[in-house]
Amino acid sequence: MRRFPLFLLMAAFVAAPALHAAEPPARKAAMLYAQFCSGCHGADLQGGRATSLLDRKWMASDDARLLGAIRGGVPRSGMPAFRKTFTEPEIRALAIFIRESAHRRADPAVGQAGGLPEGIQRTALHAYRVETVLSGLDVPWTLAFLPDGRLLVTQRKGMLVEGIQDDGRWTARPIKGLPRVWVRDEGGLLDITPHPDYAANGWLYLTLADPGPEDSGNTKLVRGRIRDGRWVDQETIFKAPVATYTDLGINFGSAVVFHNGYLFFSFGERGNVGQAQDLSLPNGKIHRLFPNGRVPPDNPFVHTRGALPSIWSYGHRNPQGLTIDPRSGALWESEHGPRGGDELNHIVRGRNYGWPVITHGMNYDGTPVSALTRKKDMEQPVRHWTPSIAVSPIHFYTGDAFPAWKNQLFLGALAQQELHRLKVEGDRVIGQELILKGRGRVRGVTTGPDGYLYVALEIPGPDTPDLVVRLVPAD
């Protein structure tokens, strides 16, 4: 046997405890799979010496079985235990990787929108037809009706149009004089919400990516009015400190809803992971304000040293959806997870929703975000989606045209091009149905004054005009 110099042996001995204490660097799930699993389960998870991992059963079962198999193996069949090989976050990342792969296989149609469905579409409670309302849009972001029946549609690249119905025919006219927006990746013109007393005061609340110094931007909330086709009377309601402006074009949020004289406004984490937990920053929070921008004195953190007094809840990643349950007044929120871990949350005053300390997702590059999916004093989502569906708008349907859908939650997805109907009871979801699938990225959902369900669709492809469509009853 070779003899090692004594100092090397000592160095190894001294270094050992430190090596043990430090987390090994995160390794990517796809690389881990290729190195440790593909030999038996196949390069594309299709199976080989061992079973295929693309089986649909993984999508139905919870993560416990999948995680358990990777940690502990299946000794009697020759599946090795990987408990000692991987960190806990890596085991989670592998589980997400397997789920994503299985999902992709089960759903080859995703990503190729094939035009609108023709004829009568049947669902569990109602049959509907799809009608085109407005065409020729460019990445519609949200929809909002005014009391007089006009339909406002924001478009991410900075345009706002007003849809007007005349004799059953819709035309769109652009609104002029809008604020300058920072059009970068997910940033641009975002949400628009009329004041509950719009008929009397004409206020519209607009969220946008505000251009800052040196090609940076951040989420901002303004209000203004539309007069003679122009945006006028603009006032700033919420602006983040200039120090928080960043050149990252992701995770802006944002949505605005009103309830009982208050305004709720969601602000994305903006790609600076960790800021959602920092109460001195606006990032990754839902804020509560009076409609004129003042902070209500009974907000949860007004007496917390160093905290922004506008914060209502925190620990959010990219909250693009907010809505109020018309029956209870409860605030609901949807947020994009990283890779996996999209969430639907029931928002309670002052609570921490966990990002990035707990999450059901992993980083886009396949490295783990966190080993934890739950922790004391952090809220669990009501529903979560892994792999991600890219959950975006949420809306409680309030019309009469589809009576059995009344007060049910409609939830849209971008990447998976889905519209879901969720039956909500209290703070729980007790039923779920897919209403529309593979017809475009669902950007906005709202109830029209006619009771029809209006949906903004971004149709993938370079030259495909985007649409507003409506679902009308065909029972």
Ligand code: HEC
């Ligand atoms: C030496 C071969 C081998 C390797 C390497 C291997 N597996 Fe397996 N695995 C098996 C066998 C055998 C089974 C039993 C199922 C069967 O084939 O019928 C299995 C089963 C599983 C199951 C299903 C367990 C159940 O409850 O049905 C999962 C999940 C799984 N493997 C994941 C992985 C992952 C992830 C890796 C890489 C980290 C991996 N396997 C590496 C052989 C292997």
